[in-house]
Amino acid sequence: MSTVVLIGAQWGDEGKGKVTDFLAQRADLVARYQGGNNAGHTVVVEDREFKLHLIPSGILYPDKICIIGSGVVIDPEVLLRELESLEKQGISTANLKISERAHIIFPYHQKLDFVEEERKGKNKIGTTCRGIGPAYMDKSARVGIRMIDLVDPDEFKSLLERNLEGKNHLLTRVYNNEALDFNRVWETYVRYAASLKGYLADTSLIINEAIKQGQSILFEGAQGTMLDLDHGTYPYVTSSHPVAGAACIGAGIGPTCIDWVIGVAKAYTTRVGGGPFPTELKDDTGAYIRKHGGEFGTTTGRPRRCGWFDGVVGRYSGRINGLHCFAVTKLDVLSGLEKVKICTGYGYRGDIIKDFPANHKVLRECIPVYEELPGWQEDISGCREFSELPYNARRYLERISEVTEVPIGLVGVGSRRSQTIISDDFSEVMDR
Numbered sequence: 036m037s038t039v040v041l042i043g044a045q046w047g048d049e050g051k052g053k054v055t056d057f058l059a060q061r062a063d064l065v066a067r068y069q070g071g072n073n074a075g076h077t078v079v080v081e082d083r084e085f086k087l088h089l090i091p092s093g094i095l096y097p098d099k100i101c102i103i104g105s106g107v108v109i110d111p112e113v114l115l116r117e118l119e120s121l122e123k124q125g126i127s128t129a130n131l132k133i134s135e136r137a138h139i140i141f142p143y144h145q146k147l148d149f150v151e152e153e154r155k156g157k158n159k160i161g162t163t164c165r166g167i168g169p170a171y172m173d174k175s176a177r178v179g180i181r182m183i184d185l186v187d188p189d190e191f192k193s194l195l196e197r198n199l200e201g202k203n204h205l206l207t208r209v210y211n212n213e214a215l216d217f218n219r220v221w222e223t224y225v226r227y228a229a230s231l232k233g234y235l236a237d238t239s240l241i242i243n244e245a246i247k248q249g250q251s252i253l254f255e256g257a258q259g260t261m262l263d264l265d266h267g268t269y270p271y272v273t274s275s276h277p278v279a280g281a282a283c284i285g286a287g288i289g290p291t292c293i294d295w296v297i298g299v300a301k302a303y304t305t306r307v308g309g310g311p312f313p314t315e316l317k318d319d320t321g322a323y324i325r326k327h328g329g330e331f332g333t334t335t336g337r338p339r340r341c342g343w344f345d346g347v348v349g350r351y352s353g354r355i356n357g358l359h360c361f362a363v364t365k366l367d368v369l370s371g372l373e374k375v376k377i378c379t380g381y382g383y384r385g386d387i388i389k390d391f392p393a394n395h396k397v398l399r400e401c402i403p404v405y406e407e408l409p410g411w412q413e414d415i416s417g418c419r420e421f422s423e424l425p426y427n428a429r430r431y432l433e434r435i436s437e438v439t440e441v442p443i444g445l446v447g448v449g450s451r452r453s454q455t456i457i458s459d460d461f462s463e464v465m466d467r
């Protein structure tokens with residue numbers, strides 16, 4: 036395997052953790068490059084389930100270097116809890132490196148996330164309230180605090196003083212909320228600094244050295260293309276760039292270093308939180324998919340909105356990310372349905388739209404045009420080859436590929452590492 040970027044091709048929760056874990060077998064280094072602990076990646080290895088929010092899914096292999104890149108925003112409390120939980124489960128975290136340039140989430144970010152959502156009322160985004168948006172806002176406003184600042188007591192003190200003064204002003208005067216106590220935040224974060232200092236590194240340097248040596252690198256995206264700040268359903272998006280291009284910025288590599296881009300897409304569609312979702316099913320079929328797919332958020336436990344596979348989104352994602360192939364997950368969840376549907380376009384005022392529109396008013400009027408295909412009744416969770424899949428399941432995958440113009444390299448038929456089908460073409464590329 037060479038240098039691979041793996042991204043979410045829909046609205047997140049596509050199964051990136053599972054596919055990362057599967058592909059990490061062939062990698063030397065696995066890196067996260069954006070997002071924060073709004074992400075929740077569930078990985079099932081044999082009978083053990085791991086829920087990762089910040090640490091790359093490659094951590095489950097003892098010999099892989101794992102990196103949290105500069106584009107990630109870090110909540111130190113969550114990170115330390117995750118480290119502790121992994122160690123308790125016998126997973127070594129000795130190979131984890133954290134970018135000195137990564138920005139930090141503070142309690143005022145979480146508070147501001149929450150009060151701003153409350154203020155928005157029915158127009159709220161439905162964020163995870165983990166402080167992600169406010170932390171990226173500070174980064175863009177050039178007042179954020181980075182890991183390297185945290186471990187320098189004098190620098191940290193003056194930055195925190197300046198930040199907290201401004202944030203307390205905002206919290207008390209604008210949001211009519213309580214101020215945060217400087218000493219409490221300071222003491223807590225100084226403790227975090229002591230625990231995390233040993234993990235800090237110039238991670239871009241490590242990754243670029245590994246590339247020079249011809250090692251295999253896997254970049255694990257968080258969230259999904261339709262939650263991207265530029266290319267998603269703005270403003271119902273996250274505050275980072277889940278698209279493939281962001282791997283360059285958030286990991287500190289040049290675009291020339293990327294060999295391969297994989298988009299992870301569910302065999303249907305889900306979304307958590309507010310915002311447009313053209314193929315959403317608010318009926319029994321939606322409830323069936325939610326139940327059979329266990330579609331409840333890893334991070335917040337919220338029920339996920341469910342719907343048919345959206346080929347317009349898939350094609351758009353292929354374009355925005357320059358996808359070489361899809362890893363289609365959760366095909367097993369659709370087993371048992373009489374009919375399955377793929378959205379091939381949106382009907383809009385007598386026309387058919389094939390390219391995902393930016394305009395919410397247009398989106399609201401869009402009516403998905405569906406192609407109906409026969410379902411399959413067989414249990415496919417034991418299939419390990421394309422040829423073992425029922426004809427109708429293969430036909431369904433073929434149509435997804437034709438509609439989206441993206442080949443299918445991998446298929447998930449269960450949550451376990453082994454429940455993965457890999458195409459011959461894809462296997463050949465990954466073995467190079």
Ligand code: GDP
Nearest residue numbers: 048049050051052075076077365447448449450
């Ligand atoms: P991520 O955020 O993209 O990593 O996805 P999540 O972990 O939030 O959600 C995906 C869920 O689907 C997890 O519970 C996975 O264990 C599970 N999963 C992944 N791939 C498959 C698959 O092919 N079949 C089934 N049944 N479950 C899967």
Ligand code: IMO
Nearest residue numbers: 047048073074075161162163257258273307308
């Ligand atoms: P993974 O990596 C699904 C959604 C939230 C909300 C919007 C903004 O597990 O796929 P934020 O807290 O980021 O400001 O919330 O983005 N969201 C996700 N949805 N999977 C995720 O991550 C998500 N991370 C954020 O539900 O609608």
Ligand code: MG
Nearest residue numbers: 048075076333
């Ligand atoms: Mg998730």
